[in-house]
Amino acid sequence: MREPLDPALFADCDDHTDLPVRVGDKWTAKILVCLRDGPRRFSELQVPLAPVTPKVLTESLRAMERDGLVTRTAYDETPPRVEYELTPLGHSLFQPLAASCTWNATHGAEMARAREEYANRR
Incomplete structure (x- = not known):
């Protein structure tokens, strides 16, 4: 039996939606x-992705499957069971993601200031 995902897994994360x-x-x-x-x-x-709607989570998982990042396995059971798992290609993204996070931790505030200055000039 796997450990359940922590509902607060991303509670301490900064908003990542504006990362370059x-x-x-x-x-x-x-x-x-x-x-x-x-x-x-x-x-x-x-559970940890509570802010995302089921529709958007489904769309994201389908796009990740299309891109070869995850596999979707449907089991012929009642009730139906479907699992998602990272492929080797998906696992290969952790290194560049770590570099992106490091860059953002170092330069994110600087980029936010630049964006604010730009918006104030407009």
Whole structure:
């Protein structure tokens, strides 16, 4: 039995939606983190990703499957069970994501100031 995902997994994270380097859509990086330790069901992913609607989570997972980042396995059971798991390609994103996070921690405030200055000039 896997450990359940922590509902507060991303509670201390800064908003990542304005990062200059982003993989996939708004939720892809967080989905990757949720799948880092093994396959998860949709309902498990919803716990730490509570702000995302089921529709958007489904769209994100489909896009990640299309891009070869995750596999979707449907089991012929009652009730139906579907699991999502990172592929080797998906796992390969952790190194560049770590570099992006490091860059943002170092330069994010500077970029935010530049954006504010730009907006004030407009």
